Amino acid sequence: MTTISATEAIEDVRFLDDAEAVLENKTNPLTGDWVLPPKRFSGSDSTSESFDEKNKRSDSKSVMAEGYSKPLIKLPPGTLPRERVKVLQQWECVVTQVCEDSFLAELADLTEPGNPLELAEFSFEEVSLDDRKLLEVEAVFYWCIGYTTSKSGQVQRISEIRFKRSPKWTRALLNSIDKRSAEMYEQFSGDS
């Protein structure tokens, strides 16, 4: 007999149930905003602390609706975007050369992993302004082609490039990596 896995994705209402915040579909008739009912909110020790007590000690700045003493929490109208995307093919690419107004890349097929590597040239114009700062040799990006269908049913062909983002190399992160490397070196040296 199988049980529901703790790491399954769950919908908003059940998510909030699990967080011990039973958020009913109540709105403030004055402002139309969502209002928390006077029930226990999340926390590992929630059995010993009422919602009001927890709310008082909370550091979050809440907007109080007139006539209500509870914080306002507004859920997004829909949990996910409405536009539909049909991807025909997707690649993970590595920049191999940057030219004057274009760049070359090596492509690994994500849709059909068994396909051989390919080479392609892309124009700078195909890269968003935010991502152009990331464009350099050995930078990784994802390229996909397909169709999008808008809410109104309009179909458009797409070719999208999105660069991979990695955390900045902070001193703390580098120190952590150095320390870990040293530990592994010691471990492997000791085994030989």
Place this chain on the structure above:
Amino acid sequence: MATATKSDRQLSSIVGIGSFNPAIFHPIWFEKNNLIAPSECETADISIISNEVSVVKFESFLLKSTTDRFSIESDDIRRFQPLCDLVVGTFTILEHTPVVAFGMNNHQEFVFDSFDSWNNFGHNCAPKNLWNLSLLEPGMRKLTIEGRRENSKSQRIQVTVEPSKKLEDNAVQFSLNEHYEMAQLQADETPTALKFVEILQDSWQGFLNYSDEAISSVFKAAEVDKQ
């Protein structure tokens, strides 16, 4: 032969169980750490960010976190790999976050060409001969099969099949959850968050490919042409 056409609706998510600080998951934090683009930070929709719970809708992702659960999901297949990159980047920075378990999820929906095809598929998954004597008009509501994936370090993978909740009639949805318990994977003093990141990086694309293959094999066994 019956036909099942893949719908545009597909969702993937990564869920972590452990000890988290929801207040940190502000769009500005992600942007300052080069994990999202500045434009994505500006357009992020914050439902709530607090010490107990955070819900933030980015252009491509939906992030939800409480003190003991973190999840991030996307229904845009173009963003499935960036989704993994975002989680990897986040917990590389937050390397001391205690992660007790994590799971990878994939959800796909298919529309059958007729009611009879759809019904027959359900009957194939759950034959009614065990139920006909005790129930009138028995029908499969939800079926979960658990097993393990070859070459995976996960403790289990569950595949759930049920009539689609969102699509029109004659549709089914497949939900796959691959679950990892960190206690059974930790062999040294590596922070659990870094171990989580390491496994996620190695397994994510394989899990997504496996999801497609597993569903295809189920349809093939049920003699349904998957399109």
